[in-house]
Amino acid sequence: MTSDGMEKDRVIDRAERVLYKTYNRFPVVFDRGEGVCLYDLEGNEYLDFGAGIAVMALGYNDPEYNLEMGEQLGKLLHISNLFYNEPAADAGERLLRASQMERVFFTNSGTEAVEGALKIAKRYAYNRDGRGGHEIIAMEHSFHGRSLGALSVTGNDHYREPFGPLLPGVRFARFNDLDSVRALVNDNTCGIIMETIQGEGGIYPASEEFLRGVRALCDEHDLVLILDEIQCGMGRSGSMFAWQEYGVKPDVMTVAKALGNGVPVGAFLACGKAADAMKPGDHGTTYGGNPFVCRAADTVLRLFEERHILEHVRIMGTYLWERLEEFAGNHECVVGHRGKGLIQGLEFDRPVGDIVSKALLDQRLVLISAGANVIRFVPPLVVTQDHVDLMLEKLEASL
Ligand SMILES: Cc1ncc(COP(=O)(O)O)c(C=O)c1O
Known part of the structure; x- marks a missing residue:
C-alpha cells in the first residue's frame, strides 16, 4: 500500500472513531475538487455526477467565487440578525428577482427553510381564524429534512417511525393524484407542502395537471401552497425554480443546496397572502443570513446570470x-x-447500491441513488x- 493509501485508512479510522454513526460512508477520502472533478488523498481523479447532493452548481474551486468569499472572510463573517448587513440585502434582492417572491428569510440549511415555511402556513391560518390546531397535507415518498418538523412532513415511514410522536395533524396524499389531496382537505387544513420534483423519492416531476390542481385547491380553500425547491431549484430543472417550468406560483418556497455552492445557506421565500404572515418575534436564527453566507448566495446568483x-x-x-x-x-x-x-x-x-459502489470504486465516477432502485444524475450545472x-x-x- 502507498503511504497515501495508509493515510486514507488512517483518516477513515479516525473519523469512524469520532463521528456519530448515522451514515454508511464509502471508503473514499476526498481531498480537493476542480470543476466537475474530485480528487482523493492519493490524487486519483473522480468524475462527479452527484455535486455533493445537488449542491456544487458552479463546480469546485471556482476562482471568481473563491475571490469573493476570500474578500468577505477578511472583512466580516458574522454579526447576528440584530443588525443589518449589505450582502443580505444584495442576496435578498437577487433572490426575490429570480423567484418573483416578495420576502426572504435566510436559514442555515434546507431543513430549517422547511421549518420556517411550515410556520408561515400555521401562522397564516392562525391570523385568519384566531386559533391554532391547523393541519398540513404532505406527499407520500417526499423528503423535506430530518428535524422533527421537517420529518413530520417527510413521506417515508422508515425515517419517521423511530422518532414519533411527530408533529400532529400531518396527512399524506399520493403525489400526482389530485383526488387523494382533495380528499384530505378539511376545515383545519392550513397548507400543502410538496417538492416540485421529488428528489430523494426517486426523481418524480409533478405533472402539470397535478400542480395546477393543487394550486387551485389552495386558492379555493385559502391554503398556503409550499413548494420545496431545495433540490430541484437553483437552475437544475432548466428554469431558475422548477415551478417556473409550469407557471404555477407557490405562496411559499424553500431553497438551499446550490444557493451557497457549498457554503451552508438556505432560505424560505413568501409572496402575496403569506408575505407578512409571521410577525417580529415569530422566528429567528443566530447564524442565518450572516454576511459570509449571503455573499456566497449573492455571488452564486450573479454568476448564474453572467454565465x-x-x-x-x-x-x-x-x-x-x-x-x-x-x-x-x-x-x-x-x-x-x-x-x-x-x-x-x-x-x-x-x-x-452495487452499481453506485462499483462506479465509485472501480470507475472513479461519483453517482448517488434516490431510493433503492434509482440512480440520480445531479452533476454540477457546468458539465x-x-x-x-x-x-x-x-x-x-x-x-
Ligand atoms: C427536497 C429537499 N428538501 C429538504 C432537504 C433538506 O435539506 P438539508 O439537508 O439542507 O437540511 C433536502 C435534502 O436533501 C431535499 O432534497
Missing part, C-alpha cells in the same frame, strides 16, 4: 436526456427514465458533453 447557467442547463439537460434514453434502450434492467434539465433519474429493476459521454462510459463499465 448564462440556465441556457447551459437546458442544452446539457437535453443532451443528458438523449444519452440516457439511448442507454435505457440498450439495457433491459433500466425500467424508467424521469426528470428535467440536470436532475434526472434512471430506475433499475433491482437495487442500485459539458464530454463529461456526459465519459460518465456513460463509466456507468456502462460498472454494470
Whole structure:
C-alpha cells in the first residue's frame, strides 16, 4: 500500500472513531475538487455526477467565487440578525428577482427553510381564524429534512417511525393524484407542502395537471401552497425554480443546496397572502443570513446570470436526456427514465447500491441513488458533453 493509501485508512479510522454513526460512508477520502472533478488523498481523479447532493452548481474551486468569499472572510463573517448587513440585502434582492417572491428569510440549511415555511402556513391560518390546531397535507415518498418538523412532513415511514410522536395533524396524499389531496382537505387544513420534483423519492416531476390542481385547491380553500425547491431549484430543472417550468406560483418556497455552492445557506421565500404572515418575534436564527453566507448566495446568483447557467442547463439537460434514453434502450434492467434539465433519474429493476459502489470504486465516477432502485444524475450545472459521454462510459463499465 502507498503511504497515501495508509493515510486514507488512517483518516477513515479516525473519523469512524469520532463521528456519530448515522451514515454508511464509502471508503473514499476526498481531498480537493476542480470543476466537475474530485480528487482523493492519493490524487486519483473522480468524475462527479452527484455535486455533493445537488449542491456544487458552479463546480469546485471556482476562482471568481473563491475571490469573493476570500474578500468577505477578511472583512466580516458574522454579526447576528440584530443588525443589518449589505450582502443580505444584495442576496435578498437577487433572490426575490429570480423567484418573483416578495420576502426572504435566510436559514442555515434546507431543513430549517422547511421549518420556517411550515410556520408561515400555521401562522397564516392562525391570523385568519384566531386559533391554532391547523393541519398540513404532505406527499407520500417526499423528503423535506430530518428535524422533527421537517420529518413530520417527510413521506417515508422508515425515517419517521423511530422518532414519533411527530408533529400532529400531518396527512399524506399520493403525489400526482389530485383526488387523494382533495380528499384530505378539511376545515383545519392550513397548507400543502410538496417538492416540485421529488428528489430523494426517486426523481418524480409533478405533472402539470397535478400542480395546477393543487394550486387551485389552495386558492379555493385559502391554503398556503409550499413548494420545496431545495433540490430541484437553483437552475437544475432548466428554469431558475422548477415551478417556473409550469407557471404555477407557490405562496411559499424553500431553497438551499446550490444557493451557497457549498457554503451552508438556505432560505424560505413568501409572496402575496403569506408575505407578512409571521410577525417580529415569530422566528429567528443566530447564524442565518450572516454576511459570509449571503455573499456566497449573492455571488452564486450573479454568476448564474453572467454565465448564462440556465441556457447551459437546458442544452446539457437535453443532451443528458438523449444519452440516457439511448442507454435505457440498450439495457433491459433500466425500467424508467424521469426528470428535467440536470436532475434526472434512471430506475433499475433491482437495487442500485452495487452499481453506485462499483462506479465509485472501480470507475472513479461519483453517482448517488434516490431510493433503492434509482440512480440520480445531479452533476454540477457546468458539465459539458464530454463529461456526459465519459460518465456513460463509466456507468456502462460498472454494470
Ligand atoms: C427536497 C429537499 N428538501 C429538504 C432537504 C433538506 O435539506 P438539508 O439537508 O439542507 O437540511 C433536502 C435534502 O436533501 C431535499 O432534497
